[in-house]
Amino acid sequence: MKNDCSCEHCKLRSLFFFHTSADVLELMCENKTERQYDKGEVIIWEGSEIKDFIYLKSGLVKLSRKGTDGKDQIISFAKPFDFVSLLSVFSSSIYNYTVTALDSTIICAIDLEKLKAVALKNGEFTMGLMNRVSEATDRIILNNLDIRRxxxxxxxxxxxxxxxxxxxxxxxxxxxxxxxxxxxxxxxxxxxxxxxxxxxxxxxxxxxxxxxxxxxxxxxxxxxxxxx
Amino acid sequence: MKNDCSCEHCKLRSLFFFHTSADVLELMCENKTERQYDKGEVIIWEGSEIKDFIYLKSGLVKLSRKGTDGKDQIISFAKPFDFVSLLSVFSSSIYNYTVTALDSTIICAIDLEKLKAVALKNGEFTMGLMNRVSEATDRIILNNLDIRRxxxxxxxxxxxxxxxxxxxxxxxxxxxxxxxxxxxxxxxxxxxxxxxxxxxxxxxxxxxxxxxxxxxxxxxxxxxxxxx
DNA sequence: ATCACAATGTGATAATTATCATATCAGCTT
DNA sequence: AAGCTGATATGATAATTATCACATTGTGAT
Known part of the structure; x- marks a missing residue:
């Protein structure tokens, strides 16, 4: 768990933000935590409180959900550049899916309240975020439709x-x-x-x-x- | 097709925007078009260019998609307070689904470029928008999972x-x-x-x-x- | 190394769903 | 009123998928 502000040179940065204004850079550097998970470890538990905005730095994960009958359903897989904190984050306070590492995985977690505070003041940043969320959820929906056929x-x-x-x-x-x-x-x-x-x-x-x-x-x- | 700025008193307003600052009110009043569709009429064609941000004022619609085999698949249904311009709008320039009125339906269309211009300057507005988009797409995904079980x-x-x-x-x-x-x-x-x-x-x-x-x-x- | 347990693999059979055929019914046109 | 068309309805049969039973392989713990 390091916090050396390496995101300044992180390849992912350009994908999340149009511009990197001072408030966004500070958000990323001061309020992010990097965490490493081994294959099989659970990163997010269904039903837990959403405290961070999380994205993948490296590795691979699955998003799954336990049905009322107890059987697991896998919603989608995600690799870096796909968001992880897709669903729920902006519409719920509780995760309604579990995220599990399928491989050794590194994530970055940004305190959600602080991210929201920046987003409220910075429309450009928020638009970039929305673009990404929209893109990722679109892919999930269209992929599921494709499988259904x-x-x-x-x-x-x-x-x-x-x-x-x-x-x-x-x-x-x-x-x-x-x-x-x-x-x-x-x-x-x-x-x-x-x-x-x-x-x-x-x-x-x-x-x-x-x-x-x-x-x-x-x-x-x-x-x-x-x-x- | 009227434009009497009736949105000032529209019940939907509160759902889309946290605050209604001057720029947002102007966006809604000066740049919106109201359109009425009869049951069965197509509101948005799959493959057409996305020029407006559209939401339902009254009525009922279906979102559908034509598979490569020519068979239609219905993605979801939407009524007022559900967004219509959910998918694609912020991640694509082309609609990848068709929207059809299932009942007499009234929509409001806001010029997308102008909406984006306001969103870039107004983080609060954009956050409200993102909340809604996230909520609506979440519902689609979870509902489809539920049906799949x-x-x-x-x-x-x-x-x-x-x-x-x-x-x-x-x-x-x-x-x-x-x-x-x-x-x-x-x-x-x-x-x-x-x-x-x-x-x-x-x-x-x-x-x-x-x-x-x-x-x-x-x-x-x-x-x-x-x-x- | 051995045990325990989960994952993979395969067959037989049952259950579910699709396909095809055909009939009736309702709405619409002429 | 007759004729047309698409929607609803139903049965027989075929195809697909699930279930159950059991064997084998792989993997981790002791």
Whole structure:
């Protein structure tokens, strides 16, 4: 937990703020805390009070929610440049989702009251913030719509391509989530996700090597993602 | 299409803005257009340029999107006090959804460039705006998650209860959408929605009289909504 | 190393939902 | 009034997905 004002040179800075006026810089430097989480650690608990505005500096997380039936549902995944403090922060005082690290993850937390105080005085800053929040929530909604259109095979293909294209930018990567978590994300059962991935392997679309996954036939996987 | 600055007394005003400073009042009075749409008319076309910030004054609308396969998906419904210009407006220059009136509807349109100009100078106004946008998109995401947890019967029950509780605040109302539109909203087929509603009728949960629908056994409908 | 436990993997069967076919009904036009 | 069209309605069947049962593999703790 350091506070060396390294954000002055942080790559993320430009994404959050149009200008970096004196009050915004002070907010970031004096009132931010950096925290590191290991894979599997919970960063935010559903139901806890929102005290900070949080964003990802590095790593990968999942946003999930416990249904009334006790079953978890995964809302979305987020990597740096995606916001984490998306939902709730400006419309609720309580988080209505849990954020869990899927990999070693570093977050920056800015005291929410102080951020709001700056935002009230600085429209430019607030507009930048709103742009980001709007963009990130849009992506969640549209992605969920996209998944809803597809059948089991298409949904599984969608998730694998999501990690390949959007997160790792490689056709070979270590899958950061369990089969069960894929199921929680796409709204199918764990068994069927496993079965589908086995089929992809048998069909020569995927190769597994421990946690490693390799997309052998990307074109076919994309076709499956579109047309089942 | 009138412009008599009636927003000064508009009930909605308090919801959008914390304070109504001079610049905000001028924005609303000088740069707003009021438009009326009949049931079925399209207010915003998917793919069109975003020129205005739009909100509902009265009526009811649906937000929908045409999938790559040509099939419509309904994202959400909105009534006054829900925003319409939720998604896209602050993160895109093009609407990625269509807004259609489900009933006679009046909207207010504020020139987006002028709104942005005010927002840049007025952090308080922008914060109020962000609160609203965040609240509305949160509701869409959580509602979709809720529907995803349920089976066919539960989803149909959910939609009927949504209109009863949230829109009409009555157990008897005129259903503003077709069976097909319920299907497009919950991701099931039209036939199965029709079948399910017929079952509800046969089971004494619902009564139909033309377009009118009456919830006879609300407790049972709620139970079906929760546990299928 | 062994035990315990969770994750992966696979098959058989049941339940759910989609598809296709066809009928009736309501509203609208001529 | 007749004819057209889209919405509602219903049944039979096919396709998809869930459930249950059980085997195997992997992983962490002692």
């Amino acid at each position: 597809k059948n089991l095979k298409g949904r599984v293909a969608h998730v694998i391509l999501y990690f390949a294209h959007y997160v790792y930018k490689d056709t070979r990567f270590e899958l950061p989530i369990l089969r069960r978590e894929i199921a929680e994300y796409i709204g199918m059962t764990t068994e069927n996700v496993i079965r589908t991935m086995s089929e992809f392997r048998k069909d020569g679309i995927l190769k597994f090597d421990g946690k490693e996954i390799e997309i052998v036939n990307e074109r076919l996987l994309e076709s499956v993602s579109e047309h089942g | 349920k089976n066919l019967k539960g989803r149909v029950a959910h939609v009927i209860l949504y209109f009863a509780h949230y829109v009409y605040k009555d157990t008897r109302f005129e259903l503003p959408i077709l069976r097909r539109e319920i299907a497009e909203y919950i991701g099931m087929t039209t036939e199965n929605v029709i079948r399910t509603m017929s079952e509800f009728r046969k089971d004494g949960i619902l009564k139909f009289d033309g377009k009118e629908i009456e919830i006879v056994n609300e407790r049972l409908l709620e139970s079906v909504s929760e546990h299928g």
